[in-house]
Amino acid sequence: MENINVVQLDFGFETEPVSVKEKAAKPTKKEKDDFVFDFMDCLSSPIIVFKSAWQDSIPKDILGRIKLSRIMCSMANEKMASLIETLAYMMPRTYEAPMQTEWVNIYTWLGLQYAMQFKNKGQLEAMVEIAPNELSDYEKRLLNNLRVWIYEKRRKALKDIMKKNKISESDGILDVQEKLFQ
Template sequence: MEHPNMHQLDFGFELEPETTQKQTPKHFKKAQSDFVFEFMDCLSSPIIVYPSAWQDAVPKQVLDNITLARLLTQMQGEKMASLTEVVAYMMPRTFESPMPSEWANIYTWCGLQFAKTFKNGGQIGAMLEIAPETLSDYEQALLKRLRVWIYDKRREALKQKMKADTSISKPSSTESPRQEGLFGNSKTT
């Protein structure tokens, strides 16, 4: 049937017919597994703190906000620890002994950013009095290096945890589960 008002236009595109089976490229599978690992990293990686007798003194409010801070940092595309994690890491160190001025500036500036991000009104007023408005280039470089170091350590700890979990969940090939092991050592008479 021909329609007088319809015209078929040929743009010269030569397309191969689409195959019925679509194979997902390896880079797509890797991107999916990377996304899953990144998400697991944000949600379940351990919190890295300075090893000290004071490491249990980090306030619950800071610890509770680390997951959200990780997610916000991840959404911004940064491959480093959040500023909240820096506060949690540095806090036990501040109780040990006085720090050099650049590290004190970094710690107080990160604390101010934490207070602003999580709307802690009482803390913001106090932090504005002591925290610098901006960090020097040298302090920014120190902070970036610390954030990357914390990020690497927490991911390494997550990988070790995942490896340990998979080795525990898989019985070795030499072990075979026996019925007594499954149901106890009860004997029937």
């Protein structure tokens, strides 16, 4: 089986022929573990919100879309919180006290992005009137810093949850069943 005859058909695509000697690199154990942790992060990490008496006032439709937006960010290889997650974080803060102009622009821009993504007609019409079309470079840096901070807090919270729960040595799965039936 060492001498494999390879025949490559020409379908008219302008690509380089595939070499038989090229082999796909097998993922290492660390890469597999990182993938699993990233997937767990997307689906089971807690939602980080601004600590406030208003934190229960975030609409359920926003909270329900956070997991999907996390997966989309993960697929885009972004190591930061999604825009929807950032919107959910900022929402309770807006009810506390007035914010600086930069943060108001960021918050309304996030609302506009949410309305455009989910095509909520009434919300979109309102957001187009008040939200900036584009953020300044300074506001983009503030937003990205906040997104990275939320991402790191979320992952730390998941790691803390995993440390509190026992991990089975045989299969590496969290043993939460013990807690369910006590």
